[in-house]
Amino acid sequence: MTGLAARQSTVFAPQFAEAAPEQHLSRAEAYIRAHDFARPTLVIDTQAVARQYAALAQGLGRARIHYAVKANPAPEILRLLARLGSNFDAASRTEIAMCLAAGATADRISFGNTVKKVSDIAWAHAQGVSLFAADAEEELEKLAEHAPGARVYIRVIVENCEADWPLTRKFGCARDKALELIAMSKALGLDPVGLSFHVGSQTRSAQMWAPVLDQVAAIWRAAGEAGHELSLLNIGGGFPAFYGEAIEAPMNYAADVMGLVHERFGDVAEIMAEPGRGLVAEAGAIAAEVLLVSKKSDNDLHRWVYLDIGKFSGLAETMEEAIRYQFLTDRDGDDLGACILAGPxxxxxxxxxxxxxxxxxxxxxxxxxxxxxxxGAYTSTYASVGFNGFPPLDVVAI
Amino acid sequence: MTGLAARQSTVFAPQFAEAAPEQHLSRAEAYIRAHDFARPTLVIDTQAVARQYAALAQGLGRARIHYAVKANPAPEILRLLARLGSNFDAASRTEIAMCLAAGATADRISFGNTVKKVSDIAWAHAQGVSLFAADAEEELEKLAEHAPGARVYIRVIVENCEADWPLTRKFGCARDKALELIAMSKALGLDPVGLSFHVGSQTRSAQMWAPVLDQVAAIWRAAGEAGHELSLLNIGGGFPAFYGEAIEAPMNYAADVMGLVHERFGDVAEIMAEPGRGLVAEAGAIAAEVLLVSKKSDNDLHRWVYLDIGKFSGLAETMEEAIRYQFLTDRDGDDLGACILAGPxxxxxxxxxxxxxxxxxxxxxxxxxxxxxxxGAYTSTYASVGFNGFPPLDVVAI
Structure with missing residues (x-):
């Protein structure tokens, strides 16, 4: 309704156009305008999640969607996606349990964290989960012992500087190690079905995937030449959300990525994708409150604006100012000025x-x-249990 | 018991010497060695908190301790400190409520956050809290309306590059603004009793306080010259804990700081200090588990070690590697090697x-x-409610 942010967003983020045109509000934002909240609250529009799922599923074609549960594990989202036929990428035992509770069967859940607790591997195996990620010898040993015979995909490191939130080397292994791990999996009685990678979170253009896919395809071919026939390509996440800079529409973006995949991998038996942010971020908005506006001295250039939500209560992704959230206020038409924004x-x-x-x-x-x-993504579960005595972010699904 | 960390710590951190000398374990660490934990758990030794309180209180002399509740609001710590006669510095309504529940009367609680919700000011005022921090005009207006007649101290900005975790300009105001705010407080019917500042978290040597105290003393004098007689000096926190680098013993440190204060401020009617980290950090240890040790390629220089606790489950202060925690394992006597350490x-x-x-x-x-x-400080309440499905840090007080 106000200012620059709203005007920009209608250009690039399709869902905003569906609100009354004079308002430019998403359904979640309109709900916030119409209600009062005692504390910072994330409002999730499940209809928007359903629309985005449909768009991504259409663009991804035969690739299977495994929703990255960590992006937002709200039961309403998990139940909706389970009903729509989505699969799930879980990071922990708790996330697996939440997917099962939401109605997903174990064969639709992959345990995608490369760093797993032994007791969680055994528990997941007992539930019937049979697809696991790994990037190290010791992880394979743990899997062989506690989930014997499991299907495993090996996560490889890729270089990519174009994503808005480029991943470090924390996950994945180098090419030679990947081939060793495939061979080791077989020796341990596991079933090394394929490779996974992550292009980097918030990869805004499909074309940015090309150099990364080239790297993975080279490892894929090397595995074949070493006698390892792979059947599963997990293209991970990286699907972007609108944070003020232009992104492609989700269906086109997904279809373009799949085109790039097909050029390099041909008819792979199984392809899976793990959208998280790209599936739920735009479906959510946070209701917050201004606590204080001040200047440190009368000749300060910028105002300081303090909100009742901050880095420790839901906005952790502002670390190093990586994710640039957009803001709406009720002061439509006011002149704008630069602010330093801080939490409470x-x-x-x-x-x-x-x-x-x-x-x-x-x-x-x-x-x-x-x-x-x-x-809608990477906010509610990042919130601290009670830092400084502030309650965690509340969540309301509409 | 093992390695470099343990050997160093006995030199500088007095409490470790009290454990059996061949072990060099604190009581919390010994408790962890003797127990099993299903998930990451912070063990707090309340005896160590009591000892540290006594040492700081002795060193601080006539200055009143207001424990910075945000450092660790465990009920066992608050009840202990309330019984020992400590006062409290609360950051929010919830923290005030916790102090009251622990047995502190409202006159022993200051509301030290310069950014307060209007409804929290009104609630605190109704409880009988009468001492508030402020650094801006709008905050004074909120206080005048919702806590009429309250005692207020104005937080000023100081420059300091020597602390391990130097504070930004988020809190405090410049000198001229401070004088304006004192005058404005009077005009609004508030009682501007004094000044506060923060020397910077983890200020390892008492001598580092000298240049900061000089800056505050200049503002204090300017206030007097402008006709504002101040009676309360709040020296804030900054009292250090042992993280592997030498620090002074707490009693000596506190006494040295008070000596520097006396040189500059003479016989101020009221002095308050707000130790948080310096009071509870050394009293706590976390029981954690190694989940994976790996290399990304066979010619990698360093191993990667993944723990079941990370930045989002209690170790937020590793941001930018600011706070360097020390580690103990059961592999006493093993050769050591460099690791990159990561969360789960x-x-x-x-x-x-x-x-x-x-x-x-x-x-x-x-x-x-x-x-x-x-x-023991800045861990348990920083933990996220359930990022990636991992539970928040458990807390056990012994």
Whole structure:
């Protein structure tokens, strides 16, 4: 409804166009406008999740969607996706249990964390989960002992500097190690079915996948030449959400990625994709409140704006200002000015945007409501249990 | 018991010397060695908290201790400190409620967050809390309306590059603004009693306080010259804990700081100090487990060691590798080698130490117990509610 952010978003994020045109509000945002909240609250529009799932599924064609549960494990989302036929990528025993509770059978759940607790592997195996990720010898030994005969995909490291949130080397192994791990899997009685990788979170253009897919295809071919016939390609996540910079529409994006995959891998028997952010981020918005607007001295260039939500209560992805959230306020038409944005805690690290200040209405003051857009992913479960005594982010599904 | 960390710590951290000399274990660490834990658990030794409180209180002399509740709000700690006569610095309504529940009366609680929700100010005022922090005009207006007549201290910005975790400009105001806010407080019917500042978290040597105290004393004098007689000096926190680098013993440290204060401020009517980390960090240790040890390729320089606790489940202070925790394992006598240390989540940001790797036993492997030392502060409440499905840090007080 107000300012630059709203005007930009209607251009690139299809869901906003569906709200009343004079408002440019998503359904979640309109719900926030119409309600009061006692504390910071994430509102998730399940209809928007369903639409996005349909668009991605159509673009991905024969690739199977395994929703990255860690992005947002709200039961309403899991139940909806289970009903729509989605599969699930779980990071832990708890996430597997949540998927089962939401109605997914074990054969639709992969245990995608390369770092697993032995007791969790055994528990998942007992539930019937049979597809696991690995990137190291010791992980294969754990799997062979506690999930004998399991299907395993080996995660490989890829180089990519184009994603908005490039992944470090924390996950995956180098090419030679990957081939060794495939051979070792066989020797341990496991079934090494394929490879996985991650292009990097928030990869805004499908074309950015090309150099990464080239790297994976080279390892895939090397595995074949070494006598390992692989049948499963897990292309991971990286599907983007709208945070103020142009992204492609989800169906086109997914179809373009699949085109790039087909050029390099041909008719792979099984392809799986793990959208998380790209599936739920735009479906959510956070209702928050301005606690204080101030200047440190009268000749300060920027105002400081303090919100009742911060880095430790849901907005962890503002770390290093990586994810740039968009904001709406009720002061439509006010002139805008640059602000440093900070959270409510007594922690000096709880500053959201300082290097690149945020444009907000000049009339903004304590008590004003503020809506944070496209917050459906990586917010609610990041919130701390009670840092500084602040409650975790509340979640409402509509 | 093992390695470099243990040997160093006995030199500088007095409490370790009290354990059996051949073990060099604190009471919390010994408790962890003797018990099994199903998930990452912080063990807090309340006897160590009591000893540290006594040492700081003796060193601080006539200055009143207001424990910074945010460092660790465990009910056992709050009840102990309430019984010992401590006062409390609360960051939120919830923290005030916890202090009241622990037996502290409202006159022993200050509301030290400069960014407060209006409804929380009104609630605190109704409970009888009468001492508040502020650093901005709008905050004074909120206080005047919802806590009329309250005593207020103005937080000022100080420059300090020597602390291990230097604070940004998030809190406090510049000198001229401070004088304006004192005058404005009076005009609003508030009682501007004094100034507060923060020297920076983990200020390892008392001498580092001198240049900061000089800055505050200049503002204090300017206030007097402007006709504002101040009676309360809040010296904040900054009291250090042992993380592997030499620190002074707490009583000496506190006494040295008070000496520096006296040189600059003379006989101030009221002095308050807000130790948090310096009071509870060394009293706690975390029981954790190694989930995986791996190399990304056979010619990798360092191993990767993955724990069942990470940045999102209690070790948030490893951000930018600011706080360097010390580790103990059961592999006493093993040769050590450098490791990159990471948490269990599927988040690439969940890496604890990479720029400066950690020395750990070469024989370390999945399933090994690992003790993280001096974790009593800023761990339990930073833990996320369930990121990646991992439960928050458990807390046990002994």
């Amino acid at each position: 805690s007594c922690d000096s690290a709880d500053v959201l945007y300082e290097k690149r200040p945020v444009e907000l209405p000049l009339g903004l003051k304590a008590g004003d409501r503020i809506i944070i857009r496209c917050c | 989540s599927c988040d690439s940001a969940d890496v604890l130490y990479e720029k400066r790797p950690v020395e750990l036993p070469l024989g370390l492997k999945a399933g090994d117990r690992i003790i993280i030392r001096c974790c």
